[in-house]
Amino acid sequence: MKIRINNKDFDCKKGEVVLDVALRNGIKIPAVCRHTDLEPQNSCRLCLVEIKGKGLQTSCSTKVENGMEISTESAEIKRLRKINLELLFSQHIEQCSECNWSYKCKLLELARKYEIKITKFNDRKKDFPTYQFGPSVVFDSSKCIDCKNCIAMCQKQGVGFLDNKEKDGFFCTVPGQTKECVYCGQCITHCPSGAFEEVSSIKEVEEALKKGNVVFQFAPAIRSSIGEEFNLPHGSITTGKLVAALRKLGAKKVFDVSFSADITTIEEGGELIERLSEDKNLPMFTSCCPSWVRYVEVYKPELIKHLTSVRSPHIILGGLIKMSEDNPIVVSIMPCVSKKYEITREELKIDGVKPVDYVLTTRELGRMIRKNKIDFEKLEERDPDYPWGEATGAGVIYGATGGVMESALRTVYEKITGKSLGDINLKSVRGLKGVKEAEIKIGKRKVRVAVINGLGNIDGLDYKKYDYIEVMACPGGCIGGGGQPIPIDDEIRKKRAESLYIIDKKKKIRLAHESPFVEKAYREHLKNKKIIHKICHTTYGNNKNK
Amino acid sequence: MDIVKKLKVSELKGRGGGAFSVALKWELVKKAKGKEKYVICNASEGEPNVFKDKFILDNYLSEVINGINIAVDFLNAKDAYIYLNKDYKLKGDIGKCIIFKKTSGYIGGEETAAVEAIEGKRTEPRFKPPFLTDCGLFNCPTLMNNVETFYYVSKVSKGEYNKTRFYSINGDVPNEGVYELPVDMSMFDILKQTGNYPDFDFFAQVGGGASGEIILPQELKKPAFGAGSITIYNKDKTDIYALMEKWAEFFHTGNCDKCAPCREGAFRIYEMVKNRDIDYEVLDEIFFNLKKSSFCALGKCIPLPFESLIKKVK
Ligand code: SF4
Ligand code: SF4
Ligand code: SF4
Ligand code: SF4
Ligand code: FES
Numbered sequence: 001m002k003i004r005i006n007n008k009d010f011d012c013k014k015g016e017v018v019l020d021v022a023l024r025n026g027i028k029i030p031a032v033c034r035h036t037d038l039e040p041q042n043s044c045r046l047c048l049v050e051i052k053g054k055g056l057q058t059s060c061s062t063k064v065e066n067g068m069e070i071s072t073e074s075a076e077i078k079r080l081r082k083i084n085l086e087l088l089f090s091q092h093i094e095q096c097s098e099c100n101w102s103y104k105c106k107l108l109e110l111a112r113k114y115e116i117k118i119t120k121f122n123d124r125k126k127d128f129p130t131y132q133f134g135p136s137v138v139f140d141s142s143k144c145i146d147c148k149n150c151i152a153m154c155q156k157q158g159v160g161f162l163d164n165k166e167k168d169g170f171f172c173t174v175p176g177q178t179k180e181c182v183y184c185g186q187c188i189t190h191c192p193s194g195a196f197e198e199v200s201s202i203k204e205v206e207e208a209l210k211k212g213n214v215v216f217q218f219a220p221a222i223r224s225s226i227g228e229e230f231n232l233p234h235g236s237i238t239t240g241k242l243v244a245a246l247r248k249l250g251a252k253k254v255f256d257v258s259f260s261a262d263i264t265t266i267e268e269g270g271e272l273i274e275r276l277s278e279d280k281n282l283p284m285f286t287s288c289c290p291s292w293v294r295y296v297e298v299y300k301p302e303l304i305k306h307l308t309s310v311r312s313p314h315i316i317l318g319g320l321i322k323m324s325e326d327n328p329i330v331v332s333i334m335p336c337v338s339k340k341y342e343i344t345r346e347e348l349k350i351d352g353v354k355p356v357d358y359v360l361t362t363r364e365l366g367r368m369i370r371k372n373k374i375d376f377e378k379l380e381e382r383d384p385d386y387p388w389g390e391a392t393g394a395g396v397i398y399g400a401t402g403g404v405m406e407s408a409l410r411t412v413y414e415k416i417t418g419k420s421l422g423d424i425n426l427k428s429v430r431g432l433k434g435v436k437e438a439e440i441k442i443g444k445r446k447v448r449v450a451v452i453n454g455l456g457n458i459d460g461l462d463y464k465k466y467d468y469i470e471v472m473a474c475p476g477g478c479i480g481g482g483g484q485p486i487p488i489d490d491e492i493r494k495k496r497a498e499s500l501y502i503i504d505k506k507k508k509i510r511l512a513h514e515s516p517f518v519e520k521a522y523r524e525h526l527k528n529k530k531i532i533h534k535i536c537h538t539t540y541g542n543n544k545n546k
Numbered sequence: 547m548d549i550v551k552k553l554k555v556s557e558l559k560g561r562g563g564g565a566f567s568v569a570l571k572w573e574l575v576k577k578a579k580g581k582e583k584y585v586i587c588n589a590s591e592g593e594p595n596v597f598k599d600k601f602i603l604d605n606y607l608s609e610v611i612n613g614i615n616i617a618v619d620f621l622n623a624k625d626a627y628i629y630l631n632k633d634y635k636l637k638g639d640i641g642k643c644i645i646f647k648k649t650s651g652y653i654g655g656e657e658t659a660a661v662e663a664i665e666g667k668r669t670e671p672r673f674k675p676p677f678l679t680d681c682g683l684f685n686c687p688t689l690m691n692n693v694e695t696f697y698y699v700s701k702v703s704k705g706e707y708n709k710t711r712f713y714s715i716n717g718d719v720p721n722e723g724v725y726e727l728p729v730d731m732s733m734f735d736i737l738k739q740t741g742n743y744p745d746f747d748f749f750a751q752v753g754g755g756a757s758g759e760i761i762l763p764q765e766l767k768k769p770a771f772g773a774g775s776i777t778i779y780n781k782d783k784t785d786i787y788a789l790m791e792k793w794a795e796f797f798h799t800g801n802c803d804k805c806a807p808c809r810e811g812a813f814r815i816y817e818m819v820k821n822r823d824i825d826y827e828v829l830d831e832i833f834f835n836l837k838k839s840s841f842c843a844l845g846k847c848i849p850l851p852f853e854s855l856i857k858k859v860k
Contacts, residue, residue, distance in 0.1 A: 042673055043805050045839040056838055061673050076838070083835040087810035120828075121814060146809060164668060169795075169813070171803040 001066040006073070012064045019047055019059035022072060029072050030081060030110050032088070032192050033147035034060040036489045037475065038156065043147045045084050046110065048077055056080075082114050090121035092193055093128075093142040099194040100363060100486060102370075106192060107145075131175050133161075135199055135344050136183035136337040137482075143195035144173050150187035150196060157186055157473065158456035159295070180298050184291040184455060184473040185337035185482015198337045198483060201358045202368055208329040208358070209250040215321050216246045217255040217314055218333040220391075221399030221478035222362050224499035225335065228485040229366025230376040235495030237503060240381025242333075245369050247382055252328065253321075256384045258391030260317035261398040261407070263521065264288060265512035267310045267536045268404075269411040272468055276445065281305050283450075283466040286404050287540075288312035290342035291473035295455060297541055303463075309537040313398065314339065315348055317388065318355030319535040320525055331358045333365050335399070335481030338473070347539050355535075361483025387520055393504030394512045400497035401453040401477035402429035402436060405470040409440060409449070411513050416442050424510060430501070432476060432490055435461065453477065549620055549703055550576070556702045561711060562588055562655075562692035563753070563773045568699065571689065574679040575621055578687035582624040585617045586664070586683065586690040589630045590648045590655040594796065595755025595777045598712035599693040600634055601724035606697055607638040613696030614643060616703055617689055627683070629660045652756070652800030656842055657690050659802065670802045671842040713770060715742055717750075717778035733776060734766040747781040749859055756796045757847045760854035786859055790819045790852060797848050807835045808845030815852070826856075 002009050005022055012021040017040070022029050033044040040061035047059045052069035054062075056077070059070075088107065096103050111118050128142040151173060154162040163176035173195075175181070188196040208214050227236035239256075246254045268286070275284050287293050287307040296303045311319075314332045321330050332339060339359045342348070348355060360368070369376055394407035406426045413421050428438040429449070434457040439448050449468045452458050454475040463469060474481045476493035479500065509515055526532045547555075553569035560566045575583060587610065591599040602610060614626050625644055630636070632647045648654040650669035658672035661683050682688025691699070694712055701707040711729045716722040719742040727736055733752065737743040751758040753772020770776055779789070794816035803809040811832045818824045833849035840846045 040673070041804075042841050045806055045841070048839055079831075080835055080839045083831050084806050084839060087806050087814070087835075090810055090814070121810075124813065145806075146803065148804075169799040169816075170809070 001064065003064050003066070003068040003070060005070045014064070016064050017060055018049060018051075018057075018062050018064055018068070018070055021064060022049075022059065022070075027072055029059055030106065030113075031060050032106050032110070032145070033149065035149050035153075035190050035192075037190065038149055038152045041147050041149060041152070044088060044145070046081050048080060050074055050077065078114070081110070082116050085110055085114055085116045086118070086120045088145050089116070089118040090123065091125050092145050093123050093126060093140075094118065095140075095143065095194075099143075100188065100191075100197045101194045102367070105194060128172075132199060133175065133181040134183055134341050136340045137181065137185060137188065137196060138199055139175065139187070139196050141173065141195060143193050144191075145193045145195075146171075146173065147192060148173065149190045149192065153186045153190040156456045157182075157184055157454070158459045159184075162187060182291045182294045182298065182455070182473065183338040183341045183482075186474060188337065188482050189480070189484065189486050189488045198361050198364065199340060200364060201340070201360055202364055205331055205358050205360060205368070208331065211329070212250065213252055213326070213328050214250065214331055215253045215255065215325055215328040216249075216251045216331050216333060217257050217317050217321070218242060218246070219314060219335055219399065219478060220258045220261060220396050220403075220500065221335040221481060221484070221496070222333055222365075223396075223503070224399070224496045225479060225484050226362050226366065227376070229363065229369070232377065233495075234492045235499040237499045238376075239503075240383070241376055241379040243384050244379040244382040245365075245374055245376060246333070248374050248379070249368060249372060253325070253385045254382075255317060255321065255388050256391050256395075257314045257317055257332070258395030258398065259388045259515075259517060260320065261313040261395035262392050262512035262515050262518045263316050263526075263536060264310050264313045264398075265394055265404075265407045265411050266518065267532070268308050269408050269415060269512075271308050271310060272408065272412055273416060276447070276467060283463055283469045284308050286470045288398075288404060289338070289472050289474075289478075290336075291338040292455060292471040293540060294338070294341070295458075295473070301541065304541045306463075307540055309539065311348065311536055311538050312339075312342065313395075315342070315355045315538075316536050319350050320388065320521065322350065322353055322355055323525055323535070329358070330356045331360060332356050333362065334359050335362050335478040335484045336474075337361060337482045339483075345538075347542060350534055362481075362485055363483060366485065387517055390515070390517050392512055392515045392518075393507035393510035395515075396503045396507070397500050399478045400430070400500050401432070401472050401475075402426075402451045402470065403477060403500070404472075405429045405449055405451050405468070407512055408468070409447075410511050412447075413440065413442050414511065414513065429470075430497075432493060437466075549616055549699075552702050553699070556698075556707050556709075558695070558698055558702055558707065560691060561694035561698070561774070565771075568691065568695060571679060571691070572617070572620065575687045575689040578680045580681075580685075580687040582684070582686045583621045584683040584686055584688045585614060585621065585623045585626040586660065586688060587614050587626065587628045587643070587696055588655065588657070588660060588690055588692045589628050589634065590660060591631050591634075591693070592648070592652045592655045592800070593754045593756050593773065593775075594792075595716055595751070595758075596714050596773045596775045597716075598714045598724045598774060600631070601714075602693050602697050602712060603634060603636060607636060607640070609700040610693055610696045611639070611641050611643065612703075613691075613699035615641060616699055617691070617696070621687075621689060623689070624686075627664055629664065650802075652796065653802040653842075653844060656844060659842075660690070661688065670804050671844075673841075711774055714773075714775040715740060715778075716775075718744065718746075718748065718780040718783070719778050730769050732767050733761070733770050736770065736776065737766070737778075742778065744778055744780070749779050749781055751775075751777045751779065751851065756793045757844075757851060759850050760858050762858055781859070786855060787819060787822055790855065791816070793851055794819045797844075801844060805839075805841035805845065807832075807839045808841070808848065811836050811845070812848060815848070
């Protein structure tokens with residue numbers, strides 16, 4: 001069908017909203033509260049357009065009808081947008097220099113475009129409190145513009161920790177009293193006003209860097225997203241520049257966590273084979289996402305015994321680094337705010353030593369690079385450090401939903417059958433569907449697997465139907481993680497994931513167990529069961545720390 | 547004659563304030579496709595100075611229940627709910643009706659917000675379309691009428707409807723109360739007949755004690771509108787800023803805070819009026835914005851009492 005916007009015809013599909021058709025065709029309509037992951041909130045009212053026969057309507061929630069005639073600009077619309085912007089700013093304390101959006105938010109862009117006075121009204125929220133959720137998330141409610149996206153997203157995650165409570169005549173977004181946050185950080189990436197952010201570790205890392213013994217390790221999902229911090233196109237692959245930037249910041253060494261993802265794969269694959277042969281505690285669930293682990297511990301303790309005992313890749317690599325470097329301070333660059341919580345888990349300590357000392361999110365790293373006036377784009381590409389530099393393709397795709405599953409299956413298949421998979425691209429577990437399923441015949445056994453993309457999709461899953469289940473709390477997996485550059489939507493998730501699969505495809509070695517570097521690590525460091533256990537495995541359930 | 551025909555002939559209009567044809571609404575729900583259908587009696591009456599539904603429930607509950615039952619039979623509805631103001635009590639038999647006590651403020655009276663509340667969600671209006679008649683409670687076609695409407699449905703079905711309605715009259719009057727009088731009676735006659743016509747300089751607020759329009763004595767020749775309330779204010783004795791402050795507080799605390807124009811606009815009106823520091827230019831902007839860009843009718847209605855008071859009385 002067709003609709004007419006500003007006197008030009010455009011094709012569209014039934015069910016689409018006017019806003020999407022306009023944006024797709026380069027027609028700008030301001031829309032602050034809309035996030036394509038969620039139902040329209042209808043709250044900011046900035047996206048109002050004039051529809052013939054219907055008057056002023058919000059384009060984010062009005063579905064297209066054939067022949068609809070729309071104008072997106074008029075003196076009246078402009079006047080309304082101005083007032084609503086002024087009203088939104090009257091409830092938003094600007095702290096742009098420290099904001100997640102770092103001057104790139106829609107609010108500020110629109111304030112300039114519509115030439116509004118952002119201080120027309122006094123700030124009614126100046127005394128509103130700041131909350132901290134564990135070691136991961138900070139919520140400064142004085143910046144909140146009440147779009148309620150975070151509440152909707154937290155619901156969608158199946159957690160429902162955030163709440164809308166009445167206080168002095170206003171309904172306010174607040175942390176609830178009855179639930180617990182699992183630190184996925186999806187509230188952060190869905191907040192248009194920067195009210196949510198990570199608990200920052202920048203200061204601590206800056207201090208550590210002065211001492212000169214910082215070892216950085218970066219997650220698989222960073223290489224195709226960090227560029228966005230410097231306005232590069234979504235999904236730009238910048239592994240070499242990332243390494244260079246970390247070196248410039250004063251790293252003693254820089255390691256790639258994809259490498260230890262390969263170790264996770266081997267250990268986890270081994271555990272799966274064992275459980276399959278004994279038919280014990282199936283399905284086995286992945287455990288590299290700490291938000292998922294926390295969710296299990298808090299909300300579904302009956303699943304604890306189903307979690308693989310294998311540690312997440314950066315914890316394993318952190319342990320190896322601590323074993324082999326001279327008194328290092330290990331800093332993980334992660335797409336994730338939950339990893340900040342993960343490193344506080346007591347049982348991960350190895351002989352009393354934390355495998356990882358600090359976690360910085362992709363955004364925090366972006367901020368540090370900017371602060372140090374490093375011109376990211378102009379950096380000369382560098383390689384990470386060996387022997388633990390080179391990762392296989394399997395280790396890289398860990399950053400996308402389905403990646404852990406795909407890597408594990410590639411290895412498990414070979415280990416059990418002794419044959420190689422005909423096609424190692426397991427496309428059925430890729431992509432952005434909420435629940436993905438596959439069945440592969442390994443030897444005599446049909447192994448049924450599921451991939452849960454976004455924590456909320458675990459709800460209602462009949463998990464007994466499967467043998468092995470990957471769960472990533474963040475939609476899209478870590479490429480869409482709570483610590484990643486914003487904005488994030490499905491288009492952006494696709495591009496970031498696609499880049500990881502491109503890297504995988506180009507790698508000579510694409511199977512974890514074929515990596516000579518991994519083999520070397522086992523030979524030199526993970527020599528016996530006891531050490532492997534210490535470095536690579538853990539326990540759950542004894543930990544409810546916030 | 548079936549009930550819809552009778553309703554059509556009677557020309558009965560909804561008495562919640564919207565004045566939509568009852569026959570038409572019933573037909574819409576009847577025609578709508580859905581596994582189940584629901585009937586909701588809106589008894590959430592939440593605006594100051596409006597108390598006729600309470601009066602009807604206290605005195606004619608059985609007529610109201612009869613009206614609801616007629617709707618249930620007509621639609622073959624699964625359940626009927628009474629969405630009840632939390633301060634009201636029903637004394638008498640309510641048959642199979644399910645009582646749901648309204649928990650939230652004024653916004654709880656908005657039809658779609660009421661449905662959200664009964665579904666256990668946050669009391670907030672829904673985006674329309676779809677309308678309740680197509681997709682209401684639990685996504686099923688739903689008939690929602692107000693208490694007085696169901697009362698008159700019962701009357702219509704018995705052939706006892708004489709084109710009357712209920713008026714709540716209060717304020718600076720000697721005979722405060724609820725009166726059943728002809729629908730087309732002028733407000734002047736209503737006040738005269740009930741012995742309430744003031745002998746002092748006054749103005750009236752009609753159709754709701756917060757959202758109602760301000761009416762001057764010379765404008766009383768027309769019938770009352772909205773929820774059918776008339777509140778009389780003695781012009782010399784009324785502090786119009788205190789009055790506006792009361793309204794503003796009601797809107798600011800009673801709205802749902804979903805959309806920016808109403809959440810922030812109502813608050814800024816309240817702030818200015820309370821501080822007796824009104825910037826009329828800014829106020830105008832806020833009113834314009836409320837009327838044009840609010841999500842629901844409540845927000846759109848906020849300017850009316852203020853604007854009419856400022857224009858006619860200030
Ligand atoms: S971090 Fe996740 S669980 Fe916690 S409040 Fe945010 S969205 Fe909810
Ligand atoms: S914190 Fe952010 S996402 Fe949540 S309601 Fe406020 S502005 Fe919206
Ligand atoms: S999916 Fe990845 S980014 Fe998100 S919480 Fe889990 S580990 Fe962190
Ligand atoms: S206009 Fe907006 S804030 Fe006001 S009651 Fe309606 S939806 Fe709620
Ligand atoms: S984007 Fe449509 S109302 Fe906010």
